[in-house]
Amino acid sequence: MGGAVWVLTLLLWPITLLSISSAWRRLQPAHLESDLALTGLPLLRGLLLPLARTALGQAAVLTFVLAINNFAVPALLQVKVSPAEMWIRFNTAFDTAGVLRLSWPLLAGPLLLLFCFARRDVPWPHLQNSVPPKLFRQQLGRIPWVICGGGSLLLIVLSVGIPILLLALTRRTWTELPGAVAAGQAAICNSFWLAAAAATGILIMAFFAGAPGATASGLKHRVRFLVNSVLWLPFLLPGIVIGIALIALFNHPSLEMFYQSAGIVVLAFVIRYFALGRTILLRSAESVDRDLADVARLEGATRWQTFRHVLWPQIGSQLAAAWYVVFLLCLWDVESMILVVPPGGETLALRIFNLLHYGHNAQVNALCLTMLALALIPLLLWNVIRRAKPRRLLPAVFATALLIGSGCARQTTTDNAPINSEIFSDIQIIGHRGVGVGELNKPRSVAVDPQDNLYVVDMTGRVQKFASNGVYLLSWQMPQTDKGRPKGMCCDRQGGIVVNEPHYFRVNHFSADGKLLAQWGVQGTNAGQLAFPRGVAVNSHAEIYVSEYGLIERVQRFTARGQQFLCSFGHAGTGPGEFNRPEGLFIDAQDRVYVADSCNHRIQVFTSNGRFLRAYGKAGRSKGELSYPYDICVDREGRQYVCEFGNSRIQIFDANDTPIEIIGGPGAQPAQFSNPWGVALDSAGNLYVADSQNHRVQKFVRRHPTERTENKTLSDPSPWTLDFGLWISGFGLWTLE
Numbered sequence: 001m002g003g004a005v006w007v008l009t010l011l012l013w014p015i016t017l018l019s020i021s022s023a024w025r026r027l028q029p030a031h032l033e034s035d036l037a038l039t040g041l042p043l044l045r046g047l048l049l050p051l052a053r054t055a056l057g058q059a060a061v062l063t064f065v066l067a068i069n070n071f072a073v074p075a076l077l078q079v080k081v082s083p084a085e086m087w088i089r090f091n092t093a094f095d096t097a098g099v100l101r102l103s104w105p106l107l108a109g110p111l112l113l114l115f116c117f118a119r120r121d122v123p124w125p126h127l128q129n130s131v132p133p134k135l136f137r138q139q140l141g142r143i144p145w146v147i148c149g150g151g152s153l154l155l156i157v158l159s160v161g162i163p164i165l166l167l168a169l170t171r172r173t174w175t176e177l178p179g180a181v182a183a184g185q186a187a188i189c190n191s192f193w194l195a196a197a198a199a200t201g202i203l204i205m206a207f208f209a210g211a212p213g214a215t216a217s218g219l220k221h222r223v224r225f226l227v228n229s230v231l232w233l234p235f236l237l238p239g240i241v242i243g244i245a246l247i248a249l250f251n252h253p254s255l256e257m258f259y260q261s262a263g264i265v266v267l268a269f270v271i272r273y274f275a276l277g278r279t280i281l282l283r284s285a286e287s288v289d290r291d292l293a294d295v296a297r298l299e300g301a302t303r304w305q306t307f308r309h310v311l312w313p314q315i316g317s318q319l320a321a322a323w324y325v326v327f328l329l330c331l332w333d334v335e336s337m338i339l340v341v342p343p344g345g346e347t348l349a350l351r352i353f354n355l356l357h358y359g360h361n362a363q364v365n366a367l368c369l370t371m372l373a374l375a376l377i378p379l380l381l382w383n384v385i386r387r388a389k390p391r392r393l394l395p396a397v398f399a400t401a402l403l404i405g406s407g408c409a410r411q412t413t414t415d416n417a418p419i420n421s422e423i424f425s426d427i428q429i430i431g432h433r434g435v436g437v438g439e440l441n442k443p444r445s446v447a448v449d450p451q452d453n454l455y456v457v458d459m460t461g462r463v464q465k466f467a468s469n470g471v472y473l474l475s476w477q478m479p480q481t482d483k484g485r486p487k488g489m490c491c492d493r494q495g496g497i498v499v500n501e502p503h504y505f506r507v508n509h510f511s512a513d514g515k516l517l518a519q520w521g522v523q524g525t526n527a528g529q530l531a532f533p534r535g536v537a538v539n540s541h542a543e544i545y546v547s548e549y550g551l552i553e554r555v556q557r558f559t560a561r562g563q564q565f566l567c568s569f570g571h572a573g574t575g576p577g578e579f580n581r582p583e584g585l586f587i588d589a590q591d592r593v594y595v596a597d598s599c600n601h602r603i604q605v606f607t608s609n610g611r612f613l614r615a616y617g618k619a620g621r622s623k624g625e626l627s628y629p630y631d632i633c634v635d636r637e638g639r640q641y642v643c644e645f646g647n648s649r650i651q652i653f654d655a656n657d658t659p660i661e662i663i664g665g666p667g668a669q670p671a672q673f674s675n676p677w678g679v680a681l682d683s684a685g686n687l688y689v690a691d692s693q694n695h696r697v698q699k700f701v702r703r704h705p706t707e708r709t710e711n712k713t714l715s716d717p718s719p720w721t722l723d724f725g726l727w728i729s730g731f732g733l734w735t736l737e
Helices: 002-026 029-032 038-067 072-076 082-093 094-120 133-140 141-167 171-183 183-209 223-236 241-249 251-257 262-285 290-298 305-329 348-357 361-385 390-408 719-736
Strands: 416-418 424-430 443-449 456-458 462-466 471-477 487-490 497-501 508-512 515-521 533-538 542-548 554-558 565-569 582-587 593-597 601-607 613-614 629-634 642-645 649-653 657-662 674-681 688-691 696-701
Touching: 002 038, 002 072, 002 141, 029 133, 038 094, 038 133, 072 082, 072 348, 072 390, 082 094, 082 241, 094 223, 094 241, 133 141, 141 171, 141 361, 171 183, 171 361, 183 262, 183 305, 183 348, 183 361, 223 262, 241 251, 241 262, 251 262, 290 305, 305 361, 348 361, 443 487, 443 497, 443 688, 456 487, 456 554, 456 696, 497 533, 508 533, 533 593, 542 582, 554 582, 554 696, 593 629, 593 642, 601 629, 642 674, 642 688, 649 674
Parallel strands: 443 674, 533 582, 582 629, 629 674
Antiparallel strands: 416 424, 424 696, 443 456, 456 462, 462 471, 487 497, 497 508, 508 515, 533 542, 542 554, 554 565, 582 593, 593 601, 601 613, 629 642, 642 649, 649 657, 674 688, 688 696
């Protein structure tokens, strides 16, 4: 709790600073020069505080509302607050009614805030001050000035300086940076273009909805206040509410093309930040010379001509600043889009949130540096843009429309489909989004028993059993789920199911009908203890291997049901035999251990006693490259099926670690994936994939040996790749012009 308060304080203190600074702009030199003896604390008590009293009250209410509705900070620090509980409840049980019951008290704060701002003029921050700084320092006095300046400097150092220094001076940040960037290329592109499209759309809509000279000044005050209140509510409420509302509105078959596109994310950003962009635009319009605008209209100028020749020369810099503010807010926004992110639409902020949620500090540091660089790109381009004529911005606006429109052009999904592959012939879809019988909510791990029954564990904290044809058979609930959900499962030699509980540091053994047979594990980092177990596998001797990460990076080996610790291998690092978040495990017929070394973006192979044999893979998106491999399985011919969480695909390697096929890519169609988590093979060689964000399991049916195919391309180009290509085309048109 203390950490959450401290972080929120460092995030929100500029609100009070800007409010007080804006209030003190009413201070005139005569106020100070009339009584030169009014200095120090008397000046503060008698003049400055009365001037800032209203601004302080408004800042306090605004800070309270933004803090109480903050989602990311408490969720990451695992502090139970209403927005985080809303996310967990909807994320695990799709309990819309329960979420709404949690959310209505959070309306009180925004309504109170809007009431406080209703009949008061809100001062707007400006760089120019009417009182010369030298006169202000002289009247305030040296000691108060040093205290205020030192306090401000300390806040800046704590909130900005130290975090950046820790990022830059940590050696492992730079070690992880190349791999994190190479594995996150799609997320980086998504972040920039989604934020840019949303910021551009907001300013265009705000201009046409309330442009200078066309504001709602003629409306009655109550109506104007009501409109402003409705527009500001999405910004003041938790972003989770926006996501739930969009799901309720657009999660229908007739709207699936838009719901599974980039447009849903842009819409979420527009809804949340439209009021802010509109307010900045209208405030900027206050400095426009009305006479020039009137002359332009009398001369018959169109709205665009008026903007180009009259408004842009006067407020172009302010509009660019407004665009940049909205761009930054969209760039690091997580909660507005976390529930509606489409396949392949993961942003850098969302990836950082997910990695930080699981404790990947080094990867988070590297990606935070990347995001800082991304935030600086518009500033570097501004000098070029401000010298361009306004008409040259048209191709960029056109490219924004293409980004949203082309992302909508997707086909609806089907339950079964053929596939062009040398290995598989057909696809069967098992399950769909929901929490009912046979429904799935972000499946995390899959396993297959000797009778080819499929077992799936998902975010509801239950294990569901399906027949090989996808028919639901039974389910059971994990013993505990308050701290977190299970991850990692396999089938043991007796046909039972072994399931990890990472947050409870233990391993569970169930019978095929869901009866708990054994439960073991002690929290710790010593030999035989468990620290956040993730993957589990069983060898031919019924011995159990468990991968762990966090406080310690290793794989441990136990006797059946964990009675005795046998050995362990690996530690944190990037060298041969070292790990950076080992996830999935698989043991082949020769008892060789395959480890999905996820944050090192590679697969490592060991002997049964932990001796390093070989490794392959590096960060990237090309053939043979990997992005956060989360699981692996190996068939009888030695072919390796690697589940890539970051690239949303399955990559197949032969027994010599040579890539032979790639299945999928980001999307919701059969043979496409959205952050797959786990893979498993049955006795016939059919491949099951836990397609987490699509809330389903995909079964790839093994091709008969006599069947052949001429085409080894297994997926169409990702719509997100097409979107990026359209953006490049738009930028090229602009450059050529």
